[in-house]
Amino acid sequence: MLNLILFGPPGAGKGTQSKLLAEKYNLVHLSTGDLLRSEISNGTALGMEAKSLIDAGKLVPDSVVVGMVQNKVENNLGAEGFIFDGFPRTTEQAIALDKILGEHNAPISLVLALDVDEDELTRRMLERGRKDDTEAVIRDRFKVYEKETYPLKKYYQRHDKFSEVYGLGTVDEVSERLQNAIETVNG
Ligand code: B4P
Numbered sequence: 001m002l003n004l005i006l007f008g009p010p011g012a013g014k015g016t017q018s019k020l021l022a023e024k025y026n027l028v029h030l031s032t033g034d035l036l037r038s039e040i041s042n043g044t045a046l047g048m049e050a051k052s053l054i055d056a057g058k059l060v061p062d063s064v065v066v067g068m069v070q071n072k073v074e075n076n077l078g079a080e081g082f083i084f085d086g087f088p089r090t091t092e093q094a095i096a097l098d099k100i101l102g103e104h105n106a107p108i109s110l111v112l113a114l115d116v117d118e119d120e121l122t123r124r125m126l127e128r129g130r131k132d133d134t135e136a137v138i139r140d141r142f143k144v145y146e147k148e149t150y151p152l153k154k155y156y157q158r159h160d161k162f163s164e165v166y167g168l169g170t171v172d173e174v175s176e177r178l179q180n181a182i183e184t185v186n187g
Pocket of ligand 1: 053171174
């Protein structure tokens with residue numbers, strides 16, 4: 001199985017690049033952001049809980065996202081692999097993911113970290129214009145990223161399966177860099 005994590009700050013292009021990689025390598029694209037937005041648009045109880053947190057730039061509780069990921073993995077065990085987009089975002093989520101994948105003997109193949117500076121991230125998100133893309137919310141999301149998510153880099157760097165990829169340039173240029181990094185581990 002080819003199991004990839006796409007890691008990076010808010011607005012780095014994780015969703016954009018995950019779609020392309022999922023298509024190229026025939027992977028199940030598992031975006032916790034998309035799953036949460038779909039719960040919101042379906043008006044579920046989970047969606048109602050998630051909405052106020054997302055709109056404020058905060059993270060949704062670990063137990064909620066871990067449950068969603070576990071369901072999605074277990075419903076797709078025959079897949080050629082997964083691309084985890086925007087997950088894990090906390091150390092607790094990373095530990096839970098190791099446990100879920102360990103139970104199915106399907107470890108992480110590679111963590112790809114998109115490197116984009118804060119000015120460009122802000123520019124991209126303001127242009128994207130989602131409800132959680134106002135300047136004040138973006139600032140809060142950066143703070144949450146620094147505190148909760150950035151430390152995960154160390155968690156994955158220890159395992160020698162971590163590749164930092166320069167995230168500026170066109171979507172195709174970034175995709176090519178990501179594919180080159182994947183080919184080095186995937187033959
Ligand atoms: P996500 O949905 O994961 O979104 P994101 O980090 O904002 O964006 P992403 O990096 O995917 O960027 P995109 O491709 O859109 O998270 C949203 C919220 O959900 C979180 O704040 C949190 O509240 C919640 N959540 C999600 N997962 C969670 C978890 N695991 N635990 C707890 N809470 C969770 O790209 C951004 C823009 O840039 C787009 O407009 C795109 O078109 C553009 N772009 C992309 N590549 C470009 C390029 N090369 N050049 C120019 N523009 C580019």
